Amino acid sequence: MKLGYFPGCSQTGTAKEYDISLRKVVEKLGASFDEIQDWTCCGATSAHVTNHLLANSLSMRNIALAEQQGLDDIVAPCAACYNRLVLSQHEIQTQPELKREVELVLDKKLGKEIKVMNLIELFIKIGLDKISENKKTELKNLKVACYYGCLLVRPAAITHFDDAEQPTSMESIVELTGAKPVDWNYKVECCGAAHTLARRDIVLDLSKKILDDAKEHGANVMVVACPMCHSNLDMRQRAMKREYPDHKDFPVLYLTELLGLALGMDEKELGINKHTVEFKYNELPADKAAV
Amino acid sequence: MSSHNHNHVHTVADDIKEKTFQDVSLCYQCGKCSAGCPVRYYMDIAPNKIVRLIQLGFYDEALKSETPWLCAGCMTCSTRCPQEFDLAKFMDAVRELALEKGVKVNKNHIVKFHESFLNQIKRFGRSWEIGLIAEYKLKTLDLMQDVDSAPDMLIKGKLEMIPHKVKDKKSVKNIFSRTAKK
Numbered sequence: 001m002k003l004g005y006f007p008g009c010s011q012t013g014t015a016k017e018y019d020i021s022l023r024k025v026v027e028k029l030g031a032s033f034d035e036i037q038d039w040t041c042c043g044a045t046s047a048h049v050t051n052h053l054l055a056n057s058l059s060m061r062n063i064a065l066a067e068q069q070g071l072d073d074i075v076a077p078c079a080a081c082y083n084r085l086v087l088s089q090h091e092i093q094t095q096p097e098l099k100r101e102v103e104l105v106l107d108k109k110l111g112k113e114i115k116v117m118n119l120i121e122l123f124i125k126i127g128l129d130k131i132s133e134n135k136k137t138e139l140k141n142l143k144v145a146c147y148y149g150c151l152l153v154r155p156a157a158i159t160h161f162d163d164a165e166q167p168t169s170m171e172s173i174v175e176l177t178g179a180k181p182v183d184w185n186y187k188v189e190c191c192g193a194a195h196t197l198a199r200r201d202i203v204l205d206l207s208k209k210i211l212d213d214a215k216e217h218g219a220n221v222m223v224v225a226c227p228m229c230h231s232n233l234d235m236r237q238r239a240m241k242r243e244y245p246d247h248k249d250f251p252v253l254y255l256t257e258l259l260g261l262a263l264g265m266d267e268k269e270l271g272i273n274k275h276t277v278e279f280k281y282n283e284l285p286a287d288k289a290a291v
Numbered sequence: 292m293s294s295h296n297h298n299h300v301h302t303v304a305d306d307i308k309e310k311t312f313q314d315v316s317l318c319y320q321c322g323k324c325s326a327g328c329p330v331r332y333y334m335d336i337a338p339n340k341i342v343r344l345i346q347l348g349f350y351d352e353a354l355k356s357e358t359p360w361l362c363a364g365c366m367t368c369s370t371r372c373p374q375e376f377d378l379a380k381f382m383d384a385v386r387e388l389a390l391e392k393g394v395k396v397n398k399n400h401i402v403k404f405h406e407s408f409l410n411q412i413k414r415f416g417r418s419w420e421i422g423l424i425a426e427y428k429l430k431t432l433d434l435m436q437d438v439d440s441a442p443d444m445l446i447k448g449k450l451e452m453i454p455h456k457v458k459d460k461k462s463v464k465n466i467f468s469r470t471a472k473k
Contacts, residue, residue, distance in 0.1 A: 009418035014449045038458050040416040046405035049386050054470040105469045150365035164370045190329040190365035197427055198404040202333055235440055274447040
């Protein structure tokens with residue numbers, strides 16, 4: 001199975017391990033990627049909060065390239081890119097005037113809607129049975145807090161993906177690895193997102209609440225599907241410890257890394273050694289392991 | 292500022308309606324948006340009150356508030372609104388209008404972050420973290436924050452010394468020049 005791929009900027013920088021683990025896992029499951037050639041940034045938060053036409057033009061340039069390349073559906077592993085690409089297409093398809101404006105900016109006629117998949121939809125498309133079939137290690141020592149954040153599930157009326165308040169699709173994937181998902185309260189709370197530089201205080205505060213709730217509900221690891229969430233929840237733990245001296249390190253993995261471990265790959269292969277908070281499955285302290 | 296003239300004057304509320312295809316009068320002020328807003332605690336004015344200010348014609352107060360800039364765009368409000376008023380989209384329009392009208396926003400580094408981010412896209416077509424951090428720090432003179440995490444990221448090979456550049460520079464240049472605000 002060959003799928004269109006829009007990596008997004010983070011995958012080439014702060015979220016390299018997400019890109020590495022995604023490609024390896026997809027290959028193990030018998031699928032491969034056809035990357036959109038010469039893609040640009042989707043505009044991210046900064047474009048849509050300051051200039052509507054710029055945001056839509058940047059996103060639609062990528063959709064137009066995908067169409068030109070003959071791709072029917074594309075995977076956007078970053079929840080923020082996924083959200084921008086889905087929302088932009090929705091606006092273009094429902095607002096003829098905006099469509100004309102964007103076409104003028106891009107010097108291109110825009111065609112049909114292209115299906116954009118997030119990480120969860122990707123695995124559903126590949127087939128969840130493939131995960132079970134290829135499983136090498138039962139991750140029975142993990143109790144997982146599945147964190148969706150904001151942009152995977154909202155706005156539900158447009159993304160048509162899972163429940164906006166109580167999603168469970170990530171849990172159904174995590175269960176296949178032998179790990180045990182926990183029930184907790186903060187799975188769709190915001191981590192502070194793009195405020196990471198300008199208002200680090202907010203990000204530390206919100207992200208700590210999310211990590212604390214996961215711990216309180218018995219998790220020993222968090223799993224995410226967004227590079228921005230990951231950098232706020234993992235990398236920011238260093239500053240969190242200074243701000244809140246009682247904070248204890250809590251590992252945060254990309255869903256692809258968790259799957260990689262279950263498919264028999266090791267931490268280094270998957271890039272888990274690039275995280276701020278160390279994670280080694282075989283060295284999980286006994287008191288953290290699930291019973 | 293008032294919109295209560297016999298000859299209708301084009302108002303900020305009209306601008307917002309044009310940008311978002313929704314009428315602010317939809318909101319009946321139940322406050323559910325502010326109750327669930329993760330950043331409400333940090334705001335000078337609650338999100339539902341920004342809507343109220345626009346409804347009543349207090350445009351300056353709404354546009355210069357820090358609230359729209361603190362909105363993280365998480366869309367919790369839009370998801371829960373009983374009137375299906377898309378408040379996140381409304382906030383996008385308020386921010387865009389504040390910039391278009393040159394409103395001086397209360398104590399704001401967030402605007403400088405967005406400018407710095409978009410400048411990398413304008414230059415390279417893709418985001419470049421080192422360029423973003425350098426430009427943001429020059430703009431805000433906030434030099435000490437994050438001196439701890441940067442070396443960590445460098446060692447782990449997460450910060451690229453050289454930006455990834457898009458080959459089709461012309462299309463990126465056109466996108467920025469054709470969408471620039473006059």
